[in-house]
Amino acid sequence: MKISARNQIRGRIVEVAKGATTAHVRIDIGGGAIITASITNEAVDELRLREGDDAYAVVKASDVMVAVD
Template sequence: MRISARNQIVGTIVDVTKGATTSHVRVDIGGGKIITSSITNAAVDELGLKAGGKATVVIKASDVMIAVD
C-alpha cells in the first residue's frame, strides 16, 4: 500500500464494536497505547477487520482535534 499520509502507525486490532451504522475499532499500537477509530460498518466488513488482526492506523493531521478547558 502506498499513501501520501505520513502519520502511519502499525498495530493489532483489540476489538471491533459495531453500532447501527458505524463501528469503533480499537488498535493497540504498543506501549500500553490504544487508538480508536470510528468507521462505517461497511468498511469494517470490506476490510475484514477483527480482533487479533494487524492494521495500520492512518492519521490525517487536519482531521484530529483535541481541546481542554
Template sequence: MKLSARNQIPGRVTAITPGAVNGTVKVDIGNGIIVTASITEEAIADLHLSEGDRVTVVVKATDVLIGK
C-alpha cells in the same frame, strides 16, 4: 498500500464494537497505547476486520487539539 499521509502507525486490533451505522475499532499500537477509530460498518466488512488483525492506523488531520 501507498498513501500520502505520513502518520502511519502499525498495530493490532484488540476490539470491534458494532453500531447501527458506524463501528468502533480499538487498535493497540504498543506501550499500552490504544487508538480508537469510528468507521462505517461497511468499511469494517470490506476490510474483513477481526480482533487480532495486524493493521495500520493512518492519521490525517487538518487540526490537532490539545487540552489541559
C-alpha cells in the same frame, strides 16, 4: 497503494464494535497506547477487520492536534 497521510501506525486490533451504521475499532499500537477509530460498518466488512489482526491506524497530519499539561 501508498497514501499521503503522514501517520500510519502499526498495531493489532483489540476490539471491533459495530453500531447501527458506525463501528469503533481499537488498535493496540504498543507502549500501553490504544488508538480508537470510528469508521463505517461497511469498511469493517470490506476489510474483514477482526480482533487479533495486524492493522494500521492512519491519520492525516491536519487532523492531529497537540496538547501540553
